[in-house]
Amino acid sequence: MNLRHFVSLADLTGTEIRQIIQRAIELKDETRAGTHHDGILRGKALAMIFEKSSTRTRVSFEVGMQQLGGNALFLSPRDTQLGRGEPIEDTARVLSRMVDCVMIRTYEHEKVERFANYASVPVINGLTDREHPAQLLADLQTYFEHRGDIRGKRVAWIGDGNNMCNSYIHAARLLGFTLSAACPEGYDPDPEISAVAGPALELVRDPRQAAQEADLVVTDVWASMGQEDEKSARRQAFSGFFVDAELMRLARPEAVFMHCLPAHREEEVSTEVLEGPQSVVWDEAENRLHAQKALVEFLLAA
Ligand code: CP
Ligand code: NVA
Numbered sequence: 001m002n003l004r005h006f007v008s009l010a011d012l013t014g015t016e017i018r019q020i021i022q023r024a025i026e027l028k029d030e031t032r033a034g035t036h037h038d039g040i041l042r043g044k045a046l047a048m049i050f051e052k053s054s055t056r057t058r059v060s061f062e063v064g065m066q067q068l069g070g071n072a073l074f075l076s077p078r079d080t081q082l083g084r085g086e087p088i089e090d091t092a093r094v095l096s097r098m099v100d101c102v103m104i105r106t107y108e109h110e111k112v113e114r115f116a117n118y119a120s121v122p123v124i125n126g127l128t129d130r131e132h133p134a135q136l137l138a139d140l141q142t143y144f145e146h147r148g149d150i151r152g153k154r155v156a157w158i159g160d161g162n163n164m165c166n167s168y169i170h171a172a173r174l175l176g177f178t179l180s181a182a183c184p185e186g187y188d189p190d191p192e193i194s195a196v197a198g199p200a201l202e203l204v205r206d207p208r209q210a211a212q213e214a215d216l217v218v219t220d221v222w223a224s225m226g227q228e229d230e231k232s233a234r235r236q237a238f239s240g241f242f243v244d245a246e247l248m249r250l251a252r253p254e255a256v257f258m259h260c261l262p263a264h265r266e267e268e269v270s271t272e273v274l275e276g277p278q279s280v281v282w283d284e285a286e287n288r289l290h291a292q293k294a295l296v297e298f299l300l301a302a
Contacts, residue, residue: 004302005116005123009133009170021141024294038069045099046072051106052225057126060288092118107226122299135260136167137291142284146256150177156214157181158207159241159268161189164220169193172200182210184237207241214251218258219243219268244270256280
């Protein structure tokens with residue numbers, strides 16, 4: 001057994017990401033055709049630690065494990081010893097003796113790294129302040145399904161240089177597309193991640209420049225979980241960073257629009273775009289389920 005974690009999208013190679021996406025598409029098609037996959041992870045258990053709220057991540061991992069024949073356990077700090085100060089290193093070693101895989105959603109990215117260092121089973125990042133790699137697998141799957149391989153394409157990121165943006169930068173480098181990220185001054189993506197992106201990343205200040213000739217336009221909330229106190233300052237800083245029909249017209253006619261959700265209509269995106277013909281957000285949300293089944297299968301087979 002070769003222990004593999006998925007703390008960052010950069011824990012996988014571009015080839016492995018493409019392999020997982022193809023498998024996700026296959027699992028989705030087969031599931032829709034009525035095939036049962038409950039032999040794949042029979043008897044396997046996934047522990048899910050949530051220190052932040054979630055709808056999609058929780059439901060997709062839980063149902064995904066069920067569809068593969070395994071189990072998922074929801075653990076919140078409110079009713080586990082984690083919330084009473086038991087060290088993450090101890091929790092990692094204890095859970096590793098009982099379950100086959102652990103997913104963590106938390107604030108500090110370093111916490112997931114520390115957990116992974118002490119775990120002897122695969123650890124999956126279900127979102128940290130720095131990255132949201134599981135969402136990227138679903139976004140990429142969605143692009144591949146709608147438009148084919150993303151290699152050589154132009155992706156526009158509009159808004160905060162947040163966890164999603166950081167994971168998009170890794171994706172651009174690993175899969176060979178260009179990410180043009182338009183972020184207001186002071187809200188740039190992680191400098192360490194940007195530093196290794198090379199020509200895959202273009203940092204601009206004008207959303208119109210980023211959207212120009214884009215094949216995919218992506219945005220996210222202006223204030224992420226944990227930034228509730230910054231809401232009004234952020235509302236001012238991001239006022240021009242709005243994805244509306246006018247911005248979408250600068251992109252290529254066949255461009256699609258994505259948002260990891262939850263979305264704030266008329267804040268970062270207009271209702272017209274979110275509900276419009278270029279929006280693929282519901283497929284993107286559904287693909288969390290299939291992409292993560294392919295991910296867990298990949299990690300447990302390693
Ligand atoms: N996109 C996403 O991760 O959604 P949840 O916060 O609902 O899990
Ligand atoms: N950037 C958002 C994504 C939510 C899925 C956040 O971290 O809250």
